[in-house]
Every structure is written in C-alpha cells, then in structure tokens.
Amino acid sequence: MLDILQNINYTPFILSFKLAGLTTLILFILALPLSWYLSQTHSKIKPVLEAITALPIVLPPSVLGFYILYTLSYNSSIGAFFHEYFGIDLVFNFHSLVIASCFYSLPFMVQPLQSGFESINKNMLEASYISGKSKIVTILKVAIPNIKPALLTAIIVTFSHTVGEFGVVLMVGGSIPGETKVASVAIYEMVEIMDYSSAHIYSGLMLIMSFLTLLSVYIFNHKQKFSGFIK
Amino acid sequence: MIKIQIHKNLHGINKDTDLDVNIEIKSGEFLAISGKSGSGKTTLLRILAGLEKAKGKIEVNGEIWLDEKNSLIPQKRGIGFVFQDYALFENMSVLQNLLFVKKDINLASHLLQITELSALKNRSTKTLSGGQKQRVSLCRAMMNRPKLLLLDEPLSALDSEMRAKLQTEILSLHKEFKTTTIMVSHDPSEIYKLSSRVLILDNGKIIKDGTAKKVLLKTSGSQKFSFSGELLEIKKVDVIFIAIVSIGQQLVEVVINESEAKCLKIGQTVNLSTKAFSPSISY
Numbered sequence: 300m301l302d303i304l305q306n307i308n309y310t311p312f313i314l315s316f317k318l319a320g321l322t323t324l325i326l327f328i329l330a331l332p333l334s335w336y337l338s339q340t341h342s343k344i345k346p347v348l349e350a351i352t353a354l355p356i357v358l359p360p361s362v363l364g365f366y367i368l369y370t371l372s373y374n375s376s377i378g379a380f381f382h383e384y385f386g387i388d389l390v391f392n393f394h395s396l397v398i399a400s401c402f403y404s405l406p407f408m409v410q411p412l413q414s415g416f417e418s419i420n421k422n423m424l425e426a427s428y429i430s431g432k433s434k435i436v437t438i439l440k441v442a443i444p445n446i447k448p449a450l451l452t453a454i455i456v457t458f459s460h461t462v463g464e465f466g467v468v469l470m471v472g473g474s475i476p477g478e479t480k481v482a483s484v485a486i487y488e489m490v491e492i493m494d495y496s497s498a499h500i501y502s503g504l505m506l507i508m509s510f511l512t513l514l515s516v517y518i519f520n521h522k523q524k525f526s527g528f529i530k
Numbered sequence: 531m532i533k534i535q536i537h538k539n540l541h542g543i544n545k546d547t548d549l550d551v552n553i554e555i556k557s558g559e560f561l562a563i564s565g566k567s568g569s570g571k572t573t574l575l576r577i578l579a580g581l582e583k584a585k586g587k588i589e590v591n592g593e594i595w596l597d598e599k600n601s602l603i604p605q606k607r608g609i610g611f612v613f614q615d616y617a618l619f620e621n622m623s624v625l626q627n628l629l630f631v632k633k634d635i636n637l638a639s640h641l642l643q644i645t646e647l648s649a650l651k652n653r654s655t656k657t658l659s660g661g662q663k664q665r666v667s668l669c670r671a672m673m674n675r676p677k678l679l680l681l682d683e684p685l686s687a688l689d690s691e692m693r694a695k696l697q698t699e700i701l702s703l704h705k706e707f708k709t710t711t712i713m714v715s716h717d718p719s720e721i722y723k724l725s726s727r728v729l730i731l732d733n734g735k736i737i738k739d740g741t742a743k744k745v746l747l748k749t750s751g752s753q754k755f756s757f758s759g760e761l762l763e764i765k766k767v768d769v770i771f772i773a774i775v776s777i778g779q780q781l782v783e784v785v786i787n788e789s790e791a792k793c794l795k796i797g798q799t800v801n802l803s804t805k806a807f808s809p810s811i812s813y
Contacts, residue, residue: 422615422617423619441619441621444621445619445620
C-alpha cells in the first residue's frame with residue numbers, strides 16, 4: 300500500500316491545490332468589496348449584479364468554458380492585446396486556468412460573504428460610525444471579525460469547488476502535464492485508458508481530503524457558535 | 531444650546547405622516563421623548579445622529595449639523611447613542627468595546643467602575659446578561675465624551691429591579707458628565723426620575739412640552755388620585771356592577787352603577803380617580 304502511494308505522480312494534485320489556492324486568494328480580495336456593496340446597497344442594479352455573479356452556478360461548465368476560451372484566445376481583442384503587448388498567451392496554460400476558475404468559483408465566494416454581511420446587526424455598524432470610525436475601519440474591525448463563520452465557509456467552499464472543477468478546466472486549459480493537467484482531469488484520463496487502480500487511488504484521496512476539509516469547517520462553525528470567551 | 535427644526539415624511543404601516551419638530555434644548559438638559567409607537571421618536575433620534583436624512587436645520591452649540599445644503603456625517607457629530615438592542619461589538623470584550631471608541635484607558639476604567647462592570651472587563655459581550663449589555667452600551671456611548679447623548683428606549687427590555695438600578699446609573703453619569711441627553715422612554719416613573727423636560731410626540735408632532743410633573747401627572751381639579759387603565763371586564767354581582775381595570779401591571783376592581791356599566795365598553799381606556807383626602811400608603 301505504502302509502495303503504491305509512493306509511486307503515485309502527485310503533480311496533478313499539487314497543480315490542483317496551487318490553482319485552488321491562487322483562485323481563492325484572488326477571489327477573496329475581489330469579492331470582499333463586491334459582497335459588501337451587494338449587502339448594503341438598495342440600488343436598482345443590485346439584482347442585475349446578483350444574477351451575473353450567480354450565473355456560473357447554473358451555466359454548464361462547457362458553456363462558461365467556451366465563452367472564456369473564445370474571449371481569451373487570439374481571435375478576440377483581449378487575447379490579441381495580451382499576446383501583442385505582454386507576450387502572454389491566455390489559453391492552454393496555467394494563467395488561463397486561474398482566470399477561468401475565478402469566474403467559475405465567483406458565486407461560491409460572493410454569496411456566503413454577502414449573506415454574512417447582511418446578517419450583521421445594522422445598529423452595530425451604525426454604532427461604529429457614531430463612534431467616529433470610517434466605513435473602511437468599520438468593515439475591517441467590526442464587520443469582518445463578526446462574520447468569521449461566513450468567511451471560513453466562503454474560503455473553504457471556493458477552494459474545494461476549484462479543486463473539484465473539471466469541465467471549465469478541460470475547455471480552457473486542456474490537459475498539459477505539469478501545466479494544466481489537474482487532478483480531476485488526470486482521473487478522467489486514467490478511466491479513459493482503463494487504469495482503474497490509479498483512478499481509485501486518486502479518487503479516494505480526493506474523497507478523503509474533501510471530507511476532512513468540510514468536516515473541519517463544520518466543527519469550526521459549531522465551536523464559533525458556542526464560544527463565550529475572547530482570548 | 532441645540533436648535534432642531536426638522537421635517538421628514540414618515541412611512542407608517544397604515545398611513546404616511548409628517549414628522550415636524552421644532553425645539554430648542556439647553557445644554558446639560560435631560561430631555562425625555564414619549565409617545566405611541568410610530569409617532570416618530572426613534573426617527574427623530576436617528577436624524578439627530580445623522581443616520582437618517584431629513585429636511586431642515588440642526589444646530590448644536592453653534593455648529594451646523596444639518597441645513598439645506600449639507601448634512602454632517604455621523605462620524606463627525608461627536609454623539610453617543612445607546613440602541614434599544616445594545617448593538618455591542620460582539621467580536622470584542624467589554625473593555626475592547628469601550629477602547630474601540632477611544633483609546634482612553636483611564637476613562638474606560640472609570641466608567642466600568644461606576645457601572646460595576648470592572649470584574650467583567652475581559653468577558654466576551656456575548657456572555658453578558660441584558661442589564662450588563664445595556665451598561666456596556668451606555669459606557670461605550672460615553673467614551674468620546676459626547677456633546678449629545680441619545681438613548682433609544684435603553685431600559686425597555688429589562689425587569690423593573692434592573693431598570694431602577696440602571697436609572698440611578700444613568701442619572702449619576704448625567705450629573706458627572708453634564709451631557710445634554712435625549713431619551714426615548716415609555717415609562718412614566720423613569721421619565722419622572724431622570725428627565726428635566728418631557729416631549730410627547732403624536733403622529734410626528736409635539737403635542738405636549740414641559741416638566742415631567744406638568745406633562746405626566748394625570749390628576750386635574752380636585753382629584754387626588756387618577757390612573758389611566760384598560761377596562762377588561764364588567765361583572766354583575768347581585769345588584770351592583772364590578773369593573774375590572776388593568777392599571778400598569780396590576781388589576782383592580784371598581785364598583786360602578788348600572789348607567790355607567792351601560793356606557794362603558796370593554797377594551798376602552800378609562801380614568802380611575804378618587805377624591806379621598808387621606809389615602810394610606812402601605813407596603
């Protein structure tokens with residue numbers, strides 16, 4: 300058993316986690332202001348923005364992948380611009396996977412954060428404004444620390460969702476070993492060439508890791524609810 | 531001196547009314563505002579805090595907070611606000627709640643001592659009782675030595691014993707800091723104990739303005755006692771009628787005659803008075 304585990308090529312896993320880590324970090328920075336805005340605004344464009352952010356949940360990954368592929372390829376002005384001025388190709392490499400994942404996982408970051416911000420007692424925020432604190436200080440010192448369970452849920456779910464993505468990655472990145480061949484794609488290829496034992500090991504590892512991450516989120520959130528003392 | 535002259539459209543549940551308030555408040559005054567729910571009391575406080583928009587003018591000690599062109603943001607008004615639901619920062623301890631407003635450890639310790647919270651200063655606010663939370667909220671509001679302290683039904687969620695205790699604390703804080711204070715309250719004894727002036731709001735308009743004694747004492751003429759209460763039931767016992775009236779937290783029975791029994795309706799607000807000259811008080 301140990302032998303088998305030692306002989307596995309872990310590159311696809313490392314790639315999956317690198318991709319998920321980067322995507323989560325970028326999305327966290329982008330989604331914080333967006334979800335705060337969505338939680339506070341009464342503007343008429345709010346439902347429009349909400350619908351756009353939620354689109355990746357309903358769209359088939361192939362549709363999303365197709366549009367991203369089309370937008371980033373040389374045929375589009377964006378793809379051409381990056382190729383021309385920065386010498387960067389935006390398709391079939393790791394960059395493209397990060398961009399595609401950011402779109403694909405956006406709702407999983409925005410929605411928990413937004414509902415977290417919405418659940419905060421409005422008077423608490425107003426108490427901070429009245430104390431003379433700016434919006435930024437209020438967000439950093441009052442709003443964010445009071446939605447810890449939502450923050451953790453957003454980060455973990457985004458991370459896990461990105462690790463688990465398949466369709467978009469395949470469309471935009473293909474399956475280049477060490478570059479775009481992430482764990483989910485690797486498993487698909489193993490099954491295709493009927494290498495079931497490797498597929499079993501890869502899938503089993505994915506299953507265990509996913510379960511453990513989710514379990515730790517639920518344990519943390521449960522503890523948060525019943526914790527009394529601030530250290 | 532605080533000059534308030536504001537106008538705002540209130541969207542009530544049943545109908546829209548206009549909040550029209552034109553008052554002057556002396557520095558150091560303790561003003562109580564009372565009135566039915568929906569009469570605009572909380573809205574008035576929120577307008578003063580800059581949390582809600584309104585038309586008109588607010589001038590505080592010569593500083594313009596609101597006029598036709600500008601509205602000073604809540605951050606710059608230098609007020610203290612005690613919310614009905616306390617609104618403590620749940621991620622912070624008792625002491626941190628106070629220090630968040632201003633890093634003045636001496637003032638914080640002093641306030642915690644007055645309100646007997648020193649022993650709880652490192653506790654998470656989530657674990658406090660209602661009365662303790664309300665005190666923390668009061669201390670927090672005093673931390674930036676406010677020019678104006680606004681209390682929105684601060685004691686309404688507490689039992690009568692705790693209320694009495696906190697009323698004393700509010701009063702001693704008011705005496706020490708001499709902060710101009712506006713408090714929304716429904717409790718006549720609380721208003722009488724704390725305030726130097728009372729406004730009664732009804733449908734957005736001030737219908738009474740004066741000292742607590744003048745506004746709240748319901749006796750008039752030669753009556754010695756007068757209580758207002760709700761008529762709950764009229765019973766016929768042999769040849770007399772007995773009315774059961776709820777006054778405050780108590781039920782009382784009163785003998786009435788047949789013609790009175792016919793005029794009165796169950797659920798009506800009635801005044802109960804007596805002209806006895808030497809009533810006895812016992813406890």
